Amino acid sequence: MSFTESKTHQNLKAAFAGESQANRRYTWMAQVAEKEGLPEVASLFKHSADGETGHALKHLMYLAAKAGDPATGLPLGDSLTNLKSAVAGETYEYTDMYPEFARVAREEGHAEIAAWFETLAKVERFHAGRFQDALTRLQAGGIAKPDADIAKHI
Template identity: 45%
Template sequence: MSKTMENLMAAFAGESQANRKYLAFAKQAEKEGHHQVARLFRAAADAETIHAHGHLRNAGKIGTTAENLKAAIEGETYEFEKMYPVMIEEAEAEGEKVAARYFGFANKAEEVHANLYKKMLAALESPEEVDYYNCSVCGYTHEGPFDGDKCPICGAASKAFYKVD
């Protein structure tokens, strides 16, 4: 891999992390009543997304929709089969119960995501029109309105679910 490609992927990772961090900061600012600060964090987060997308595009990492679905399946599968199990084990070994529990939530949600991507890839030319709902606690994604009492992954109440636009 060339140095430029390494730099593009490092820049993509950094900009992506900055986006997520700034959105988390914006949520906290809103909770504290600092609406203008939250607005600034969201604006900067959006700019970081522009940068991240540019780096990913320049690295040639955005393919056709079918290629992108296959890449997403590969990434989600890696996370739930290899990455999170090790993280869970290490957190448990260090007595970090909260981190281990949340890694477990994410692990289960990633498997659901991989399966949703597989389903979509199989139906790419004529997908079923469906809305998606996420659990705001663990990231579980549900097809259609969530009609259960509790999230099947983390046990959060149904009010934790929101429709993804």
């Protein structure tokens, strides 16, 4: 059985998604606590969000090594490879995912959410374009690495 057909692969993908979502939820909860004037609670949520990020990144490390990008299925690795996966992921979001989500939301009578999904499709198209531009420039040698002496001060 290949790794991508294994239950472990599915578990890693689910764990990565869960930890990533926990990070975003706790980040939002920290903002709520700050608005409520509860810095201790906000700090607890922020630190927990950071921990969840660490967990998610470790899951992604295993996924990248064994199966590629959990969103696109494309390989992950160096920046050229990662940009290709990012372009594919963002393109899927603006061409298929968000338009379909908007259609369903509108069909179900959720016009405000449909409009939100349509806005996100436009944003994801912009993101795809930026990633594609960087990919094109990197392939053409148009993105230079900073001098090592300069880089250590960045």
